[in-house]
Amino acid sequence: MNIFFSWLVGLIFGLGLIISGMANPAKVFGFLDIAGVWDPSLAFVMVGGIGVASIGFFFARRRTQSWLGLPLHMPAARDIDRRLIVGSVLFGLGWGLAGICPGPAMVVAGTGALKGGVFVLAMLLGMAVFELAELRQAKFGAKSDVTE
Amino acid sequence: MTIDTLHFTPWAALIGGMLIGTAAALLMLINGRIAGVSGIVGGLLRPVPGSTLWRFAFVFGLLVSPMVFGLFAPLPPIQLDSGYPLLIVAGLLVGMGARYGAGCTSGHGICGISRLSPRSILATLLFMLTGMATVFVVRHVLGGA
Numbered sequence: 001m002n003i004f005f006s007w008l009v010g011l012i013f014g015l016g017l018i019i020s021g022m023a024n025p026a027k028v029f030g031f032l033d034i035a036g037v038w039d040p041s042l043a044f045v046m047v048g049g050i051g052v053a054s055i056g057f058f059f060a061r062r063r064t065q066s067w068l069g070l071p072l073h074m075p076a077a078r079d080i081d082r083r084l085i086v087g088s089v090l091f092g093l094g095w096g097l098a099g100i101c102p103g104p105a106m107v108v109a110g111t112g113a114l115k116g117g118v119f120v121l122a123m124l125l126g127m128a129v130f131e132l133a134e135l136r137q138a139k140f141g142a143k144s145d146v147t148e
Numbered sequence: 149m150t151i152d153t154l155h156f157t158p159w160a161a162l163i164g165g166m167l168i169g170t171a172a173a174l175l176m177l178i179n180g181r182i183a184g185v186s187g188i189v190g191g192l193l194r195p196v197p198g199s200t201l202w203r204f205a206f207v208f209g210l211l212v213s214p215m216v217f218g219l220f221a222p223l224p225p226i227q228l229d230s231g232y233p234l235l236i237v238a239g240l241l242v243g244m245g246a247r248y249g250a251g252c253t254s255g256h257g258i259c260g261i262s263r264l265s266p267r268s269i270l271a272t273l274l275f276m277l278t279g280m281a282t283v284f285v286v287r288h289v290l291g292g293a
Contacts, residue, residue, distance in 0.1 A: 005178045006202040010209020011216060013171035013183060013254075018217050018224065020164020021157060022253075026227035030155055032276075032283040039152040041161040046257060048165025049172065053262035056173020061263075066180035073180050075260075077250065077267060084271055087249025088256075092275030094241025096282025098230050101253040102185040102246060103210065105239070108226055110211035115228050119239040126243025127190045 002068050014107050020045040023107040025099030032096055094126075172258050175206075184255020185210070186246035249275070 014023075021027040021041055030039030066072055095101050100108065100119055108116030172183040179202060181188075188203050214223055230238070246252040249271055251260060256275075260268020 002179050003201050003205045005174070006181075006205035007209040009171045009175045009178070009183065010206035011213050012167055012174070012209075013185075013206075014210040014213020015217055016164045016167030016169075016171060017210075018164070018213060019167060020161045021224070022164065022168075023214075024224065024226050026225075026229070027155070029283060030152055032279045033287055034149060034280055035284050035288050037150045037152040039155045041155070041157045044158045044161035045165035045168065046261075048162040049169040049258040050262050052166045052169025053172040053258050054169075056169070056177055057259070057262045060173075060176045063177075066176070067178050068180075070180040072176065073182065074176075074263070075182060075250075075265065080267055080270055083248050084250060084267055085274060087245050087247065088271040088274035089245070089249075089278045090241050091245030091249050091252060092278025093282050094238040094243075094245055095253075095275060096279035097241070097286070098228075098235055098238030100228075100235075100238065101242060102189060103252075103254050105242070106185065106189075106207060106210035107213055108228065111214040111223065111226060113226070113228065115230070115232070115235055118232060119235045119242075122236040122239025123243035124189070124193070126240040126245075127186070127193055127247050128243075129240075130190070130244050130247035131193050 002070060005068075013103065014110070016049075017103050017107050020048075022101075023104040025104070025108075028095075028099035028101075028104075032099070168254070168258060169262070172254070172262070176259075182255055182259045184251050184259055186243070186252040187250070187255050190247050245275075 017023040022045055027039065027041065031042035060072060063072065098119065102123060105116060105120050105123055109120045175181050175183040181202070188206050192200065192203050217223055251268065251271060256268040256271040261272060
């Protein structure tokens with residue numbers, strides 16, 4: 001049951017990305033290019049998304065389990081560390097270079113565009129680099145300078 | 149600053165954003181999960197028994213969304229002008245950065261801010277400002293695409 005809903009929610013998410021313009025890299029550039037002719041549309045995506053999601057989270061927080069009786073995996077991390085800062089800056093750099101973030105990457109790949117598929121593969125590789133670094137760290141102790 | 153009135157689409161953006169927000173709310177209320185695409189995809193690379201299938205299902209939903217949209221209306225333009233080398237570098241940075249930063253535009257930008265998480269608010273500010281700075285350098289300093 002939860003597998004079907006996951007698919008449905010992914011579909012709704014993707015339709016939202018398409019309708020909002022987030023799935024169009026040219027539109028994302030229009031938003032990020034504040035020194036050019038600025039297109040503030042994507043700020044409205046954030047307003048609509050946060051507006052609705054915050055209602056959902058408001059109700060979710062008052063529950064002990066999901067509607068299907070599953071545990072609620074609310075993020076517990078509270079501390080602002082170097083990983084968060086460095087990671088978010090690297091992410092912003094990549095986002096600014098291509099105008100694609102992970103959700104839209106999947107949608108663009110789903111249109112069958114080869115460029116979308118290539119971006120997704122590179123993104124998976126970037127994620128795999130993170131996983132390998134984490135494994136290495138777990139094995140050899142906290143030597144990486146990325147972790148506080 | 150000049151507003152691009154030609155391409156400005158506030159209503160489509162707002163409605164699309166509300167759909168994204170609906171998806172984020174439903175995934176937590178139904179499945180108890182955060183709708184952060186980088187977290188959902190990243191979790192597939194570190195498989196935990198019993199926590200893999202729903203991730204594939206979610207990603208599959210994203211992948212078929214253009215096809216489903218196409219059943220009802222012509223797909224809006226998706227204009228991707230970047231060359232392959234740039235796409236690969238950007239993809240690597242997006243993948244690595246989102247995992248180190250524990251979230252992307254959806255996980256921090258939509259879900260995190262909706263939960264009023266200070267971490268997510270900071271992360272969102274950081275990647276938006278860095279994204280804007282990057283576009284500024286590429287377009288107005290280097291004069292590229």
